[in-house]
Amino acid sequence: MREIAHLVLVLGVICSLSAAALAYVRTSLAGRIEMQEDFYVRGPALERLFKQPAEGLLTEKLTVPVGDQTYPVFYLREAGEVTGLAVEAAGHGGYSGDIVIMIGLDPRDDRVLGVEIVSHSETPGVGAKVELASFRQQWTGLTLDQPVSLTSDGGGIDAITGATFSSRAMVDGTNQVVEMLRDHRQEILLLIEERSSGGAVSGGEG
């Protein structure tokens, strides 16, 4: 009995010290890791959506919590007007996990500028075809006032042959954005105004 208590104690102390060390490293590096992720993963997608270098765009970031999820939102502001919003969402139901997409839209007329894949782990040659411009261009020009769906489900998006799961995950991600924008659009635009009015002087000079 004493021996067991000893074993449990030693292992318990080692585990708690390890846990403490990990918690410390994780919290102290979390900010840097997110910056790196923004730069290397989201940066390229943003660049393609807004056709501008990512450096200036990455700092213009909000996170919108909805329920237990948070949506990163990037924005583009020109001459005191928000001319672009990019919302990231994780489309569930992919063949091997979530497909993280970023939808860019022009909030002035609510047209979609395009959709970019931030990350996915679909099968190369099958599900990975969601990356193809010919598939993604179906999003360009959509108005996000109602949910989208695949043609096989009565909607307007042609699925990739043999990759219905992947296509559905894209649709799911899109619909999350539709829903999120429907409920939080004003809030997001207000937040952007608030943030930009703080830096309005420098913005006005430019």
Added chain:
Amino acid sequence: MNFRQTLTHGLWRDLPPFRMVLGLCPTLAVTATAENGLGMGIAVTFVLIFSNMFISLLRKVIPDKVRIASYIVVIATLVVIVELAMKAFFFPLSQQLGIYIPLIVVNCIILGRAEAFASRNPVHLSMADGLSVGLGFSISLTLVGSIREILGVGTWFGMAVFPDSFEPFGFMVQAPGAFLCLGLLLGLMNAWSRRRGEFFIQT
């Protein structure tokens, strides 16, 4: 083994992938380029030095019955720290190495050194052993990576080494190329050892 022997044994006599024939999974999987091989080697070296240090420090405290579990906890903690640090400071490399960074936990070199060396030797010797074996592992991985990258892509650490007319044989950067490269290197080292009359030959 004295201090000097400990410091050098990992470089030839116990060279991990070729002599001990341990840690073959990363040796084959991440050495498509020299940079990946070196990055993996450095990550493993870091984990080895510190896991040897902690395990050597704790060797009198850890009861025999839970020693493997304790070693694994120490090693796993260090590996997660490496993984986080890599994400924070070398993000593209961490994307390249992907799942193989967390898999360092089950790299048998590390548990092997913990069990065979660090659990029986004082701290300074254990750290020297970790450094030595880690360096040997890094050099081996960089070597395999260099050969595969130079022949398979025509570059070394991303720099072009051949004129444009060189047609790289892409076979070398794919999985079979890794086996071929490892096998040839193993054979060459055995032939060299045999000529010198050394007795530690892998059969």
